[in-house]
Amino acid sequence: MFHSVARRLAVAGGAGLLAVALATSAPAQAQPANQQRQQDFVSAAQEFGVPLDVLLGVSYLESRWDYNAGTPSTAAGYGPMHLTDLRTAGVVTSEFDQNGEDPRGDDARPALHPKPTQQPAAIPPGLQTVDQAAALLHTDAATLRTDPEQNIRGGAALLAEDQRKLGVRSEDAKDWYGAVAAYSGSEDVTAAQTFADEVYGTIATGETRTTDDGQAVTLVANPGVTPDKAQAERLGLRTDAPPATECPKSVACESVPAPYQELPGGDYGNHDIANRPQSQKIDTIVIHDTEGYWDDALTLAQDPTYLAWHYTVRSQDGLIAQHVPTKDVGWHAGNWYVNAKSIGVEHEGFAAQGTWYTEAMYRSSAKLVGYLAKRYGVPLDRAHIIGHDNVPGTTPATIPGMHWDPGPYWDWSHYFDLLGAPIKATGGAGSSMVTIAPKFAANQPVFTGCDKIGSGTPCAARGSEAVVLHTAPDAASPLLSDAGLHGAGVSTMDVSDVGSRVATGQQYAVAGRQGSWTAIWYLGQKGWLPSNTVVPASGLVATPKPGKATIPVYGRAYPETSAYPAGIAPQALAPMPYTFAAGQTYSAGGVVPSEYYSATTFDVSDHVVVRGKMKYVEVQFGHRVEYVNLDDVVLKPAF
Structure with missing residues (x-):
């Protein structure tokens, strides 16, 4: 929808001009359903005089143009423009306030249990951009959180306001560097410039993708854009970090x-x-x-x-x-x-x-x-x-x-795409090992407990990297059990329960195939998952040596008792409550040495690395990695 308030025709700068002309040549209502978000960007850019490629570039660096089912980001941001609202997202705690985990994880020292943190009394202004946008648009925060079109308008209004404060009047993308830097919310000039550089790098190369809710959006490449980076120096940001x-x-x-x-x-x-x-x-x-x-x-x-x-x-x-x-x-x-x-x-x-x-x-x-x-x-x-x-x-x-x-x-x-190591097939069809590789946006397991762990309340339906395992090649069959987490009980769909779940990029040995399902070895069981969530892999797998009915699995690769010098208490080799039995096979992440870093005093001269003769193999045994004694297994290739 086009809005009459503050509407201004803006040229999107360079190669973006053609995109604007094409997108605005037909009425908004004539746009295909999967082009609505592109039209929303065009309309907001026109209304607030923001170059289209700038608006698209900022949004891409915030959300990749996704809606994310209206849920908040990890920093309380909503919608394609990541308008933030701390009042409705998250509770300030810390990672180690929960579950009772000892972050040191060293039996030689008393367990460390940090005291719970408290939510701050005041909301940091930098986390309330939704209020700033609402004031500019004379609307309410709820609308900006839930309506993608209005969210985009809110982001465009904030960019235009930052540009007005800089006193720069231009319709050219190169002259919006300062406003883009300000949009980052950074209090440090280097961080603001880095954000702006990423936006302008995206503008130069262009992007096109289909969003999580099926919207086709394109940012036409503008390789000739050379922003005025000196603008960031006028934002009054910290320079002494x-x-x-x-x-x-x-x-x-x-x-x-x-x-x-x-x-x-x-x-x-x-x-x-x-x-x-x-x-x-x-x-x-x-x-x-x-x-x-x-x-x-x-x-x-x-x-x-x-x-x-x-x-x-x-x-x-x-x-x-x-x-x-x-x-x-x-x-x-x-x-x-x-x-x-x-x-x-x-x-x-x-x-x-x-x-x-x-x-x-x-x-x-x-x-x-x-x-x-x-x-x-x-x-x-x-x-x-x-x-x-x-x-x-x-x-x-x-x-x-x-x-x-x-x-x-x-x-x-x-x-891993950003790391330059994309997750892809590396083995041939029928390989004895697979890599977990679901399509993120389309893979939407119905987890529960996002509001409160254990509540049973379904989480919002949205893309996930996780694939849930079943006891049979049937989505209605029970989940697997995890003896360490649940004893004899069955795993659940709670968002925190990793007892019957695999993650993208992890590799597992194949335990069977049936129809459109593949079974993998997982915590001593066969776990079934849809075959379209895996790709063939190559690498090493571990299986018990002939004659060994079962072998122990460990959570750490510590040395044998005889390796510890006098004055350093040997650390127990504590087998986990899982069974690695003959006939089972697990993906091997590599051979690792047995080591224990003894560091229990403030005086670093007392710190010693204890090394043993034993060697271990890291295996992908369940959702978590584990370790097995190298002498207990045979390593063989999967391809």
Whole structure:
């Protein structure tokens, strides 16, 4: 619909001119149903005098033009323009307020149970752009949250208002750099410029895609656009943020250091000093979400009584904060073996209450993780780039408390596209191993409990990276059981229940095929899933050596008792409550050494890496990875 208030004809700049002319040559009501969003962008651009390619570029970096079923992002943003409203999305907590997981995951120390955080009394102004847009349009916040057309108008109005404040009158996209930078909501000029650079990079290359609700949208490439970057200097943003040294140059990254500090009672916080990779190889990067907002996460990382991870990525603009040097060990994964060999990257937001992540966050995170993976030789696959939900419990008792972030709405397929390692078929038809690869937008399992874990309330229907497993080749058959999570009980569709669920990019050994269904080996059971959610894979699989009826499965790859020197208590090899039986096969992520980093005192001179003769194989045993003794298995190729 065209609106008479403040309507102005705007030329979309360069190659965008043709798109405007074509899109406006027919009445709005004559547009095909799947072209309505494109028309909404054209109409809003005209009404508020915003170049079309600028409006499309900003929206793409926020939402990729998706509606996301009207649900909020992980940073309380709604709709294609990511208008934010903290009042209706998310509750400020922290990732470690929940489930009782000990983030250190080291039996040699007392369990660390951080105190719950409190929701702030005042709503940060930067998280209430919906109110600013509502005031400009003389409408209400609810309309802007739920109506995609009005949401786009609200975003266009905000851009036009930022342009007015800059005092720039132009219909050329190159003259809107300052307004785009301001739209990021960044308080730091480098972060604002990085956001704007990503938008203009998208404008230069163009984009076309079908949104999650079936809308065909195109941003015509404008390779000749050269924005006036000096405009960002007039926004009055902070320029003195201390830069972090371990980030790629293509992202905005600042130093927000975590304190390594001795505490009363002989404890200390909030991470461990080490000398990686000289002391231990870094072989894993763990993707988390904060279960809280940016300011709260940074405050917690700077609390010596709390815990710290290596990096946090902000939703609205992709700003990165580094807290712990990568040479040191963060307390983030809930499994000390994994902590000692990994880098933890937190992402602002919520795995359930907020269900989608901004494109700005995905891009910034992928650049960081790609940089770290290249620096430390971490393979770009789902055995080494894992979610917190893929980290195993340390002992049977800790399994129920392990975390499930970043949740089933993190788009692993898109993330690996950005990493330059797309998830695709690597094996031939009929291969004995498959990669999980559903179509994200079309794959919509009906999870429950997004409002409150365990409530049973259905979540909004929307795309997911997760595929649910069944006990038979029938969608009506029961889910699998997870002895560690549920004992003899059956898994559920609760959004936090990973007991009968696989994730995009994970690889599993084939256990059978029937009609349009494929079975995989999963926690000692055959789990059935639709064949159109997997692609053939190649790689190594592990199976018990001949003569072994069953072999133990472990949640950490610790050395044999005889490897520990005097004064360091041997760590127990605690088998998990799962059965790896003869005839079963599991995807192997690689052979890993047996190691234990003994770091239980503030004095780093007492820290020792214990190495054993035993070697382990990381296997994709269920939703989480596990470890088996190399001497117990035969490794063979699947192709």
